[in-house]
Amino acid sequence: MVATQASADNRTAFQQQFENRKPHLPGDAEVRERAMQQLLTTGLPDRKTERWRYTRINSLLKQPLEPAQKPATTTATDRQPLLDSLNSGSGAPLLVFQQGYFCAELSRLEGLGEIQFKPLAAALESGAVMLPEAADGRDRAFDQLNTALVADGGWLQLPAGKHPLITIVVLSGSAAETSYWRLLVTAASHCEAELAIIYADSEADQETDGKAYQLNSSIDLDLAPNAQVSLSQLQQQGEQAFQVSSLRANLQRDSSFKSHVLTLGGAISRDDVDIDLAEAGAHVEFDGLQLTNGRQHADLHLTLEHAAPNCTSQVSHHGLFGDHGRGVFNGRVHVHPGADGTDSQMSSKNLLLSDRAEIDAKPELEIYADDVKCAHGCTVGDLNRDELFYLRSRGLTEQDARALLLSAFAAASFATLGGHWGEYVANAVTKKMEQLSHE
Amino acid sequence: MLIVKDLKVEVEGKSILKGLTMEVGAGEVHAIMGPNGSGKSTLSHVLSGREGYEVVGGSITLDGEDLLALSPEERAWKGLFLGFQYPVAIPGLNSSVFMREAVNAQRRSRGENEYDAMDFLAIAREKMKLLKMDESFMTRAVNDGFSGGEKKRNEIYQMALLEPRLAILDEIDSGLDIDALRVVSDGINKLRSADRSLIMVTHYQRLLDYVVPDYVHVLSGGEIVRSGGRELALELESSGYGWLEKEPAAV
Numbered sequence: 001m002v003a004t005q006a007s008a009d010n011r012t013a014f015q016q017q018f019e020n021r022k023p024h025l026p027g028d029a030e031v032r033e034r035a036m037q038q039l040l041t042t043g044l045p046d047r048k049t050e051r052w053r054y055t056r057i058n059s060l061l062k063q064p065l066e067p068a069q070k071p072a073t074t075t076a077t078d079r080q081p082l083l084d085s086l087n088s089g090s091g092a093p094l095l096v097f098q099q100g101y102f103c104a105e106l107s108r109l110e111g112l113g114e115i116q117f118k119p120l121a122a123a124l125e126s127g128a129v130m131l132p133e134a135a136d137g138r139d140r141a142f143d144q145l146n147t148a149l150v151a152d153g154g155w156l157q158l159p160a161g162k163h164p165l166i167t168i169v170v171l172s173g174s175a176a177e178t179s180y181w182r183l184l185v186t187a188a189s190h191c192e193a194e195l196a197i198i199y200a201d202s203e204a205d206q207e208t209d210g211k212a213y214q215l216n217s218s219i220d221l222d223l224a225p226n227a228q229v230s231l232s233q234l235q236q237q238g239e240q241a242f243q244v245s246s247l248r249a250n251l252q253r254d255s256s257f258k259s260h261v262l263t264l265g266g267a268i269s270r271d272d273v274d275i276d277l278a279e280a281g282a283h284v285e286f287d288g289l290q291l292t293n294g295r296q297h298a299d300l301h302l303t304l305e306h307a308a309p310n311c312t313s314q315v316s317h318h319g320l321f322g323d324h325g326r327g328v329f330n331g332r333v334h335v336h337p338g339a340d341g342t343d344s345q346m347s348s349k350n351l352l353l354s355d356r357a358e359i360d361a362k363p364e365l366e367i368y369a370d371d372v373k374c375a376h377g378c379t380v381g382d383l384n385r386d387e388l389f390y391l392r393s394r395g396l397t398e399q400d401a402r403a404l405l406l407s408a409f410a411a412a413s414f415a416t417l418g419g420h421w422g423e424y425v426a427n428a429v430t431k432k433m434e435q436l437s438h439e
Numbered sequence: 440m441l442i443v444k445d446l447k448v449e450v451e452g453k454s455i456l457k458g459l460t461m462e463v464g465a466g467e468v469h470a471i472m473g474p475n476g477s478g479k480s481t482l483s484h485v486l487s488g489r490e491g492y493e494v495v496g497g498s499i500t501l502d503g504e505d506l507l508a509l510s511p512e513e514r515a516w517k518g519l520f521l522g523f524q525y526p527v528a529i530p531g532l533n534s535s536v537f538m539r540e541a542v543n544a545q546r547r548s549r550g551e552n553e554y555d556a557m558d559f560l561a562i563a564r565e566k567m568k569l570l571k572m573d574e575s576f577m578t579r580a581v582n583d584g585f586s587g588g589e590k591k592r593n594e595i596y597q598m599a600l601l602e603p604r605l606a607i608l609d610e611i612d613s614g615l616d617i618d619a620l621r622v623v624s625d626g627i628n629k630l631r632s633a634d635r636s637l638i639m640v641t642h643y644q645r646l647l648d649y650v651v652p653d654y655v656h657v658l659s660g661g662e663i664v665r666s667g668g669r670e671l672a673l674e675l676e677s678s679g680y681g682w683l684e685k686e687p688a689a690v
């Protein structure tokens with residue numbers, strides 16, 4: 001593979017960043033060196049990288065932004081109302097990160113109970129945990145960068161038993177820099193836990209924000225046998241942001257993982273979700289929602305490795321695109337030899353609200369086992385005429401019926417999120433929907 | 440109150456209703472019976488304003504007003520209600536939110552105050568009792584994962600909330616077992632009143648044992664071929680529809 005001039009240049013720039021930063025980075029340096037080496041060898045995604053075909057980022061990477069430094073200790077933020085609204089007297093734990101760094105002053109650890117939490121820097125320093133090896137390949141360049149450059153984040157150990165909701169707020173700086181954030185989670189056998197993550201910029205008023213910044217988020221999650229974990233991510237970045245997120249989950253025997261990726265903000269966002277159903281009886285429910293307008297671009301690549309027998313998965317993606325909004329959904333189900341009794345359902349439903357909006361949705365099935373049930377469907381279109389008529393026949397105007405159906409369409413993807421968090425998500429989506437339908 | 444005159448309807452260039460005439464007075468209950476494909480749902484849909492049907496002749500008036508000139512929502516505001524043969528499921532749309540919006544849209548159209556969430560809840564509870572529905576229903580999405588019986592019950596619940604002046608119930612009995620049929624018919628009977636007219640569209644006479652009509656019409660080949668009292672339904676039960684098929688039903 002011949003690297004283009006541009007990508008050869010930015011590789012060097014990233015290498016320079018790494019060299020400058022290396023002396024201050026916590027934990028084992030070797031895994032970082034190896035990640036950097038992978039990047040230098042294979043390079044960054046370009047036009048020929050299949051998994052990045054629809055998401056062009058060359059111009060973004062031409063001059064790589066500097067990694068964010070740890071911000072000065074602060075107790076106040078424009079985002080205080082957001083934090084208050086999340087907390088609202090519930091006493092539930094709240095973990096706040098600024099520019100990728102844990103911010104003790106804004107967090108609430110009291111409600112954690114049995115849950116063990118450490119800022120990632122401290123956990124890496126103490127040797128309690130190591131960064132996992134980064135994946136190979138040009139399409140995994142951002143993982144490699146995260147592994148090489150990340151300085152902080154969180155480390156969570158969830159013991160057996162039922163735990164309160166943990167809310168995690170990841171605030172990007174609005175300066176032209178890249179925040180690196182990493183979360184490592186292990187869920188013990190018979191643990192029942194729920195994590196809610198919000199990505200936002202540190203300035204409350206997104207409308208007036210015109211600054212480009214980047215966030216590179218990466219999450220690793222291990223579910224021990226019979227663990228039940230729900231992890232939802234709500235992306236509400238400012239309109240100039242570029243966010244890359246990766247989520248890797250490894251599911252052991254009879255564990256259950258529910259996950260949401262809800263993308264509302266950002267100029268360009270890319271999510272790579274890789275779920276490994278590694279042992280028998282594991283179960284996954286995944287919901288993806290993309291709401292874009294203006295010139296927003298949201299890309300979700302999901303891979304399910306059905307590597308063991310009798311695992312089940314349900315994937316549902318909803319996309320709503322207005323104006324010049326774009327979406328990409330790639331859902332790959334890979335059923336390994338011997339993964340008999342696999343039951344996998346995937347659907348992608350998309351509504352285009354303008355002639356200029358676009359979605360590229362592609363389910364991919366690769367099946368190498370017998371006795372497998374796999375269903376997938378993909379639709380792109382306008383609202384269902386029968387549903388519209390049903391509502392109008394009850395007295396709703398066409399406009400009200402449309403608005404209600406659009407909300408319902410989006411709501412279907414977070415219907416399982418309850419309580420305070422569910423309400424927060426519903427409000428965020430309602431606000432975004434108002435923008436979408438007023439164009 | 441409802442007058443249908445010589446109604447001719449085409450779907451995709453195919454003639455379905457071929458000159459249908461009927462009149463429904465205030466408080467009357469009419470049954471429209473007929474074999475599959477005779478045009479019963481077509482009539483129901485044309486009355487409620489569904490798109491895809493071309494009215495090529497005749498007229499429909501409600502209290503003297505041209506119904507065909509109105510949108511589906513305007514017809515609903517005039518007090519028309521359609522109970523669907525196949526109600527659609529709408530995942531993500533909460534049943535209570537939907538019905539509160541619907542009730543309030545109709546109240547607005549009449550210049551009445553809208554109900555707030557509490558007012559609505561009280562009324563909804565009362566109507567649910569009428570249909571022996573479980574409270575959990577309020578939090579479910581519209582018809583999503585409902586059994587056939589639950590869907591039909593839901594239609595009558597909606598009718599109870601919207602209090603129409605003219606309700607057309609399209610095969611409200613299909614897919615119901617005998618217990619569900621009893622609950623649904625009980626609900627309908629409780630909603631009968633001197634100023635509420637009903638058109639019951641059905642394939643089977645069974646429903647009419649529970650909701651006794653004032654008039655029965657037999658629809659065949661896009662026309663009403665016979666009208667009579669309730670005894671016509673009984674006659675149909677014993678003789679079937681075979682006798683009226685001068686020409687085979689267009690399917």
Ligand SMILES: Nc1ncnc2c1ncn2[C@@H]1O[C@H](COP(=O)(O)OP(=O)(O)O)[C@@H](O)[C@H]1O
Nearest residue numbers: 450455474475476477478479480481482689690
């Ligand atoms: N959307 C449609 N497109 C084409 N044909 C239709 C459509 N709807 C109804 N028809 C035809 O019209 C006739 C009457 O249908 P319908 O009104 O549903 O009858 P019924 O309700 O009495 O069973 C049937 O022959 C049916 O095939």
Ligand SMILES: [Mg+2]
Nearest residue numbers: 479480524610
């Ligand atoms: Mg019918």
